Amino acid sequence: MKNRLRLLAYPYILWMALFVVAPIVIVVIYAFGSAGGGFTFDNFSRMGTYLPVFIRSFKLAFEATVFCILLGYPLAYILSKESSRSQGILVLLVLLPMWMNFLLRTYAWMSLLENTGLINKLLTLIGLSPVKMINTPGAIILGMVYNYLPFMVLPIYSVISKLDYSLIEAAQDLGASSAGVFRRVIFPLSLPGVLSGITMVFVPSVSTFVISQLLGGGKYMLLGDLIELEFLGSAYNPYLGSAVALVMMIVVIIMLLIMNRFGEGEEQAVMI
Amino acid sequence: MSKELIRLSDCTMAFDDEIVLDNLNLYIKDEEFLTLLGPSGCGKTTTLRIIGGFLVPTKGDVFFDGVRINDVPPHKRKVNTVFQKYALVPHLNVYDNVAFGLRLVKPKIDKKEIDQRVREMLEVVSLKGFEHRAVSSLSGGQQQRVAIARALVNRPKVLLLDEPLGALDLRLRKDMQQELKRIQQQMGITFIYVTHDQEEALAMSDTVVVMNEGIIQQIGSPEDIYNEPKNAFVADFIGESNIVDGIMRADGVVEIFGKKFECLDSGFEKDEPVDVVIRPEDVDIVDTRAGQLIGLVTSVTFKGMNYDIIVDFKGFKWLIQTSDFCPAGSKIGIHIVPDGFHVMKKSKYSGLYGDYSSYSDEYEELSDADEAEEGSEDEK
Amino acid sequence: MRDKKSRVPGRIFLALIYIFLYAPIIVLLIFSFNSTNSRTVWSGFSLRWYEKLFNDDMVINALYTTISVSILAAIIATVFGTFAAIGIFNLRRRWQSPVLTLNNIPLMNADIVTGVSLCLLFVASGTILGFGLGFITLLLAHISFNVPYVILSVMPKLKQLDNNLVDAAQDLGCTWLQAFFKVVVPEIKPGIVNGALIAFTMSIDDFIISYFTAGSGTQTLSMVIFSMTRKRVTPEINAVSSLMFVFVLILLIIINIRSSVQDKKLRAKPA
Numbered sequence: 001m002k003n004r005l006r007l008l009a010y011p012y013i014l015w016m017a018l019f020v021v022a023p024i025v026i027v028v029i030y031a032f033g034s035a036g037g038g039f040t041f042d043n044f045s046r047m048g049t050y051l052p053v054f055i056r057s058f059k060l061a062f063e064a065t066v067f068c069i070l071l072g073y074p075l076a077y078i079l080s081k082e083s084s085r086s087q088g089i090l091v092l093l094v095l096l097p098m099w100m101n102f103l104l105r106t107y108a109w110m111s112l113l114e115n116t117g118l119i120n121k122l123l124t125l126i127g128l129s130p131v132k133m134i135n136t137p138g139a140i141i142l143g144m145v146y147n148y149l150p151f152m153v154l155p156i157y158s159v160i161s162k163l164d165y166s167l168i169e170a171a172q173d174l175g176a177s178s179a180g181v182f183r184r185v186i187f188p189l190s191l192p193g194v195l196s197g198i199t200m201v202f203v204p205s206v207s208t209f210v211i212s213q214l215l216g217g218g219k220y221m222l223l224g225d226l227i228e229l230e231f232l233g234s235a236y237n238p239y240l241g242s243a244v245a246l247v248m249m250i251v252v253i254i255m256l257l258i259m260n261r262f263g264e265g266e267e268q269a270v271m272i
Numbered sequence: 273m274s275k276e277l278i279r280l281s282d283c284t285m286a287f288d289d290e291i292v293l294d295n296l297n298l299y300i301k302d303e304e305f306l307t308l309l310g311p312s313g314c315g316k317t318t319t320l321r322i323i324g325g326f327l328v329p330t331k332g333d334v335f336f337d338g339v340r341i342n343d344v345p346p347h348k349r350k351v352n353t354v355f356q357k358y359a360l361v362p363h364l365n366v367y368d369n370v371a372f373g374l375r376l377v378k379p380k381i382d383k384k385e386i387d388q389r390v391r392e393m394l395e396v397v398s399l400k401g402f403e404h405r406a407v408s409s410l411s412g413g414q415q416q417r418v419a420i421a422r423a424l425v426n427r428p429k430v431l432l433l434d435e436p437l438g439a440l441d442l443r444l445r446k447d448m449q450q451e452l453k454r455i456q457q458q459m460g461i462t463f464i465y466v467t468h469d470q471e472e473a474l475a476m477s478d479t480v481v482v483m484n485e486g487i488i489q490q491i492g493s494p495e496d497i498y499n500e501p502k503n504a505f506v507a508d509f510i511g512e513s514n515i516v517d518g519i520m521r522a523d524g525v526v527e528i529f530g531k532k533f534e535c536l537d538s539g540f541e542k543d544e545p546v547d548v549v550i551r552p553e554d555v556d557i558v559d560t561r562a563g564q565l566i567g568l569v570t571s572v573t574f575k576g577m578n579y580d581i582i583v584d585f586k587g588f589k590w591l592i593q594t595s596d597f598c599p600a601g602s603k604i605g606i607h608i609v610p611d612g613f614h615v616m617k618k619s620k621y622s623g624l625y626g627d628y629s630s631y632s633d634e635y636e637e638l639s640d641a642d643e644a645e646e647g648s649e650d651e652k
Numbered sequence: 653m654r655d656k657k658s659r660v661p662g663r664i665f666l667a668l669i670y671i672f673l674y675a676p677i678i679v680l681l682i683f684s685f686n687s688t689n690s691r692t693v694w695s696g697f698s699l700r701w702y703e704k705l706f707n708d709d710m711v712i713n714a715l716y717t718t719i720s721v722s723i724l725a726a727i728i729a730t731v732f733g734t735f736a737a738i739g740i741f742n743l744r745r746r747w748q749s750p751v752l753t754l755n756n757i758p759l760m761n762a763d764i765v766t767g768v769s770l771c772l773l774f775v776a777s778g779t780i781l782g783f784g785l786g787f788i789t790l791l792l793a794h795i796s797f798n799v800p801y802v803i804l805s806v807m808p809k810l811k812q813l814d815n816n817l818v819d820a821a822q823d824l825g826c827t828w829l830q831a832f833f834k835v836v837v838p839e840i841k842p843g844i845v846n847g848a849l850i851a852f853t854m855s856i857d858d859f860i861i862s863y864f865t866a867g868s869g870t871q872t873l874s875m876v877i878f879s880m881t882r883k884r885v886t887p888e889i890n891a892v893s894s895l896m897f898v899f900v901l902i903l904l905i906i907i908n909i910r911s912s913v914q915d916k917k918l919r920a921k922p923a
Contacts, residue, residue, distance in 0.1 A: 005742035006739060006742045006744075007739065008736065008738050008739030009736060009743050011735075011739075012732065012799070013754075015732075016755065018773075019796040021754070023770050024757075024769055026776060027772060074662075075665070078662040078665060078666055081659075081662070090666070094669075096904070097673050097674070099853065099857075099904065100677060100893065100896065100897045101856075101857055101874060102857060102874075103874055103877045103878055104877065104896070107680075107881050107889060108676035108677055108680040108893070110691075111676075111679060111683065111692055112676055116692060117692055118692055146672070146673075204762065204763065206762070207762035207764045209764065213882070224764050227764055228764070232863070232864070238768075241768060242772070245764070245765050245768055249761070
């Protein structure tokens with residue numbers, strides 16, 4: 001019977017070949033193609049021009065990820081310490097904004113950050129001079145952190161809340177202080193959660209074009225903006241767009257692989 | 273109790289070139305309580321699944337009442353199974369679990385009869401009043417009873433039980449043994465029971481089939497299996513045994529440790545090397561001067577009814593059960609009556625079992641390790 | 653366990669985070685009722701933006717597209733994904749993990765990469781087979797990013813399933829198909845429902861992949877919102893967002909009530 005049930009997987013494997021593998025293959029083909037046809041490296045040799053875009057994207061995404069860890073880790077840790085009754089509601093409250101449309105969440109910050117926006121109004125009200133916030137890199141990072149913070153909190157929380165409490169007691173029994181328990185037991189064990197949080201925050205951050213357009217005012221071109229521009233914008237050139245997407249994907253994959261390798265090592269060290 | 277009901281003829285089962293059952297021949301009589309006994313991976317569960325129809329043997333035939341049933345699917349066999357972890361349907365209550373099979377019968381059985389049979393069956397397994405309980409709210413023993421009722425309500429000719437008591441604690445297990453035996457006699461049907469627990473097998477069965485490595489080692493009544501084991505494997509697996517190398521000097525004369533002893537066995541070649549089994553309870557402790565053999569007590573364990581003592585005879589360690597206290601380090605003599613020896617032909621298991629050098633470890637391992645490994649056998 | 657004092661800094665931190673998370677949303681909600689088109693100066697309560705919204709054909713059409721694509725994609729992906737999960741679960745071990753890795757690619761990949769790659773696929777096959785970007789390509793794209801979620805939520809339920817359950821049902825007289833519908837489906841139902849809900853919300857919420865695969869003639873609500881934010885900024889958007897937020901909130905409350913009722917039902921049975 002098992003043999004026959006196996007057959008149910010085949011249509012989906014075919015589907016994946018068509019809608020997962022083939023599209024990626026086409027991106028690769030386009031990346032090495034041009035409007036005139038034929039195989040070419042031109043798209044990649046032009047990539048140098050866009051180096052600042054790459055650097056800016058990775059820098060902003062990196063900073064947003066760091067902020068997410070700095071805010072998300074303590075948040076997850078505090079949540080896991082709450083009584084189990086309030087935990088459910090508190091975690092749901094962290095997730096709830098995610099259920100609001102992503103564009104709207106970003107848009108909501110526009111009215112807060114504008115030069116005549118609510119925050120500046122508040123500042124003038126208490127006698128401070130207004131600060132330029134909208135259309136700055138800071139606003140973009142803020143948008144990323146705001147949108148993707150739950151992605152960081154959730155995996156860390158789910159790892160920490162499932163930690164075997166006897167492990168912590170064992171560490172205390174063996175003479176670890178609470179700081180020691182955290183450093184030697186809780187943190188290393190929660191690392192896999194942090195790693196998947198990093199992946200889930202960094203990937204959408206580095207490829208966004210919505211946040212940079214809404215909160216950056218289009219003044220700071222990111223990789224997402226570049227790709228969008230080449231596919232749907234005025235600079236229509238899907239070949240170059242594919243090349244940019246491909247390079248971005250490869251750089252991200254290499255980064256994640258290195259990070260996970262590093263993480264695995266840590267994990268094993270803990271196991272031993 | 274005489275009619276043959278099920279026959280497995282030359283059955284071989286292989287999973288990906290790994291032979292799990294090797295040319296098995298077995299027949300099972302009507303109204304018999306037959307136990308397949310062996311360590312994990314011995315092929316006992318595979319045999320049961322072949323009879324249940326969940327596996328088709330790679331080679332060989334299965335007959336039910338004289339009809340070949342190799343290709344008959346499980347739902348068309350007059351056989352029902354009680355699974356290892358009960359496999360109760362979690363979203364149905366006790367009543368609906370028991371009624372599950374009856375509601376599938378075509379032509380339809382009317383509601384009244386279903387109701388009557390379900391209630392009757394719940395009474396048989398002492399679960400009256402539990403009809404509307406969720407199965408998840410039941411204890412292990414109760415779930416067990418539901419599984420039995422669910423299987424029996426279909427009035428099968430044969431009930432297959434796959435280590436049904438494995439998940440229960442010792443006390444409950446003993447009670448359920450009695451219970452199962454009672455149910456079997458009350459229903460008057462054949463039970464085929466799989467277990468790795470030899471005590472369970474001896475206590476319940478009419479016939480015990482000892483298996484190892486996909487091969488039947490011995491078939492017989494519990495008494496036969498215990499008193500007349502065919503080889504070192506069976507002798508060691510069933511109860512405690514000291515197994516030593518011997519030489520058959522003549523009918524009724526066996527030599528161990530270079531000394532001739534009187535025994536009751538015969539039919540061997542002259543001077544044939546043999547395995548000799550001496551059960552721990554068949555050894556009498558006597559004064560060193562009167563002893564047939566003299567050994568050194570190396571350890572003593574108090575067991576309540578008796579002491580288990582380990583005695584060193586020329587480097588070979590025996591287990592002896594005695595009511596006399598012999599301190600460790602003392603020298604003792606032993607005496608064995610002719611009936612205390614059991615002589616077996618040499619087999620591939622000779623020399624592997626029956627030495628108590630690492631006694632305590634072995635004792636624990638027998639029950640625990642088996643249960644833990646049982647899962648892996650299932651996955652195949 | 654520990655004294656209450658040490659918890660105070662944690663509580664303050666929590667409060668600040670929740671303010672950070674909810675302040676923008678609350679401001680958004682409040683200003684959807686503003687009587688002028690300012691998003692920062694409150695000038696009185698009115699429902700004019702909601703009124704305007706419901707008379708905006710573009711928004712109504714987009715809403716229709718969004719809801720129909722989400723429902724269709726969720727249903728198709730749920731059925732397809734459930735069967736696929738059962739198939740994958742029964743694959744040989746050495747095939748299972750590569751298939752699951754492939755399944756995870758759309759989840760791990762940046763949305764924009766999924767979007768442009770599907771866009772290229774549809775454009776390329778469209779020129780050969782003679783179709784353009786539109787509702788169908790949008791639907792296909794949504795199905796393809798929904799199925800992995802369904803599989804991931806059905807898979808654990810399959811793993812929890814007692815190995816012998818199907819055997820037991822067959823033993824009691826079920827044909828294989830009966831065993832599947834009487835025993836397997838009820839057991840994995842929570843996973844299926846969960847997968848369907850995730851798929852539905854993913855579809856409702858998606859902007860980037862839709863943006864690249866819907867073409868110029870088809871617009872989802874997210875796409876309309878995006879074009880609104882680019883052109884003119886009016887509280888009409890606030891009204892859209894408020895409605896969507898309240899809708900999702902109601903959906904969530906229903907799901908939560910449903911599951912807590914189920915919990916109670918289970919607990920109500922005498923233990």
